[in-house]
Amino acid sequence: MANVRFENITVGYGGHMVLKDFSLEVESGQIVCLVGPSGCGKTTLVRALLGLNKPETGSITVGDRVLFDAKKRINIPAEKRNIGIVFQDYAVWPHMTVIENVSYPLKKQRRPKDEIHKRAMHALEQVRMTEYANHLPSQLSGGQQQRVAIARALVTDSDVVVMDEPITNLDAKLREEMLLEIRMIQKRLGATILYITHDQQSALQLCDKMAIMQPDGSLCQFGTDEDIILNPANRFVFEFIGVSNFIPVTGSNGKYFLDCGEKFPLPQELVPAGGNIEGKELGVRLNDVVFDNKSSLKATVTSRVFLGSEYNYFLKLGQKEIRVQQDMLAARLYGTPEAGKETGITFINPHFYDPKPPEKIVSADEGQKKKKFSLFGKGK
Ligand SMILES: Nc1ncnc2c1ncn2[C@@H]1O[C@H](COP(=O)(O)OP(=O)(O)OP(=O)(O)O)[C@@H](O)[C@H]1O
Ligand SMILES: [Mg+2]
Structure with missing residues (x-):
């Protein structure tokens, strides 16, 4: 080889x-x-x-x-x-x-x-x-x-x-x-x-x-x-590998807010050193949202589903829906709040990216042009 x-x-x-x-x-x-x-x-x-x-x-x-x-x-x-x-x-x-x-x-x-x-x-x-x-x-x-x-x-x-x-x-x-x-x-x-x-x-x-x-x-x-x-x-x-939440960031000079309809101060430990993140979006994977009652970010659980080896949640942070995936170890360590409960949340390894430009709408004609080709030439 x-x-x-x-x-x-x-x-x-x-x-x-x-x-x-x-x-x-x-x-x-x-x-x-x-x-x-x-x-x-x-x-x-x-x-x-x-x-x-x-x-x-x-x-x-x-x-x-x-x-x-x-x-x-x-x-x-x-x-x-x-x-x-x-x-x-x-x-x-x-x-x-x-x-x-x-x-x-x-x-x-x-x-x-x-x-x-x-x-x-x-x-x-x-x-x-x-x-x-x-x-x-x-x-x-x-x-x-x-x-x-x-x-x-x-x-x-x-x-x-x-x-x-x-x-x-x-x-x-x-x-x-x-x-x-x-x-x-x-x-x-x-x-x-x-x-x-x-x-x-x-x-x-x-x-x-x-x-x-x-x-x-x-x-x-x-x-x-x-x-x-x-x-x-x-x-x-980041988006291609795995599913994530995105939350817009406002503010300046090291003082930032998560814009969820209402504004939540972005906890200082989540602000990246150097670099201006105003106007960016905070991206966090579903399994990187962690319950932490000491956190100033308070969300409300709207649903909790047990899937055998993990829990899936929908939370509301202000007006924003946040999805969470929690494995069994995290469930034991941080608890499994039920629907209706308030819980503190924090983010592990958040990423900050420019917002995505609006999707271009593809006409039926253009869609047709993007047909598939097989390995040995023009295909089906
Ligand atoms: N024989 C061909 N003649 C003209 N255009 C082609 C031909 N084969 C592929 N293309 C075009 O080249 C581009 C890349 O095609 P390709 O088949 O390499 O994509 P792919 O990444 O393998 O996609 P998929 O995941 O769907 O298999 C596409 O826009 C396709 O329309
Ligand atoms: Mg291919």
């Missing part, structure tokens, strides 16, 4: 640039999850790596092999790139048995028959599917089919495996199982995986590092999940 390096690649379709000067490195033996909203250019990046579209600038390197370099005019053809791929709408071939599916890439490489069989069985062993070798995909569950797809991606000793939304079509429980499965296979094999998704939850479960793309196709943060959650680079990342 090898590292993957995208350096300053620019890719577009007929004059419309999707990725501009895009750089990213996936270290050998790591899973990097590339996360971003629909249409930001994730599949476009995958297609560039696979050799299915040609960037206008930059280079793509896997290990010490240059797959593409615009300046040096290097462009290794797709079939010689040695990259395993698993993706949503291109799972397994229905007319082939499991072992035929997994053997196919080796057959294309014209390997000897006994080597093909040995390697295909080994790949199936890695995903724990040997006993299904002679089954047809229709006799397998969705999760088992995806395991076969992973075995097929691994069978040629690919330098890197790319997974583009591989579990989107599975139900919630299977998705969970597959994420664990992918993680275990990856750890066992030390595989380098670039995992593409728009679902930040699966990314958090899976990744060594996360790369967050903005709607304009730029990379806005690359780091560990901890880093991204605790130190989001900007409001987009």
Whole structure:
């Protein structure tokens, strides 16, 4: 397995640039999850790596092999790139048995028959599917089919495996199982995986590092999940990863108020050192709102719901609705005030951002134009 390096690649379709000067490195033996909203250019990046579209600038390197370099005019053809791929709408071939599916890439490489069989069985062993070798995909569950797809991606000793939304079509429980499965296979094999998704939850479960793309196709943060959650680079990342409350801030010269219809002085310990926060919004994640009766911020509980392993609350702070998620430890430590009760609240790790500009209303026509494209070209 090898590292993957995208350096300053620019890719577009007929004059419309999707990725501009895009750089990213996936270290050998790591899973990097590339996360971003629909249409930001994730599949476009995958297609560039696979050799299915040609960037206008930059280079793509896997290990010490240059797959593409615009300046040096290097462009290794797709079939010689040695990259395993698993993706949503291109799972397994229905007319082939499991072992035929997994053997196919080796057959294309014209390997000897006994080597093909040995390697295909080994790949199936890695995903724990040997006993299904002679089954047809229709006799397998969705999760088992995806395991076969992973075995097929691994069978040629690919330098890197790319997974583009591989579990989107599975139900919630299977998705969970597959994420664990992918993680275990990856750890066992030390595989380098670039995992593409728009679902930040699966990314958090899976990744060594996360790369967050903005709607304009730029990379806005690359780091560990901890880093991204605790130190989001900007409001987009903060909002994209997790749900938050936002409260407008007024005031000046170090004296600030939370504007909740009525004004509440912002407790001094929450005012960030230096920097003017007038006109900004305080953003706080639902599980970073903590009950604290010593706090001067008094809210009223409007509802409390127990969800088995956590409590969810709606509070009123002045006219503003505040949502709270409380795990069982916090419930024991800080109590579980019921609806109608007043409680002090404070915020852990609040962030201050400029307010969002009003959303642009997209006409039905424009919405139509943003249709989906599949990995191998124009899609459904
Ligand atoms: N073959 C194509 N021809 C023209 N435009 C395309 C083509 N493929 C993609 N696009 C456009 O490029 C942009 C990025 O598309 P891409 O498929 O890379 O997004 P994505 O991040 O993978 O989205 P999703 O999460 O929905 O899969 C979109 O605006 C899309 O409309
Ligand atoms: Mg895509």
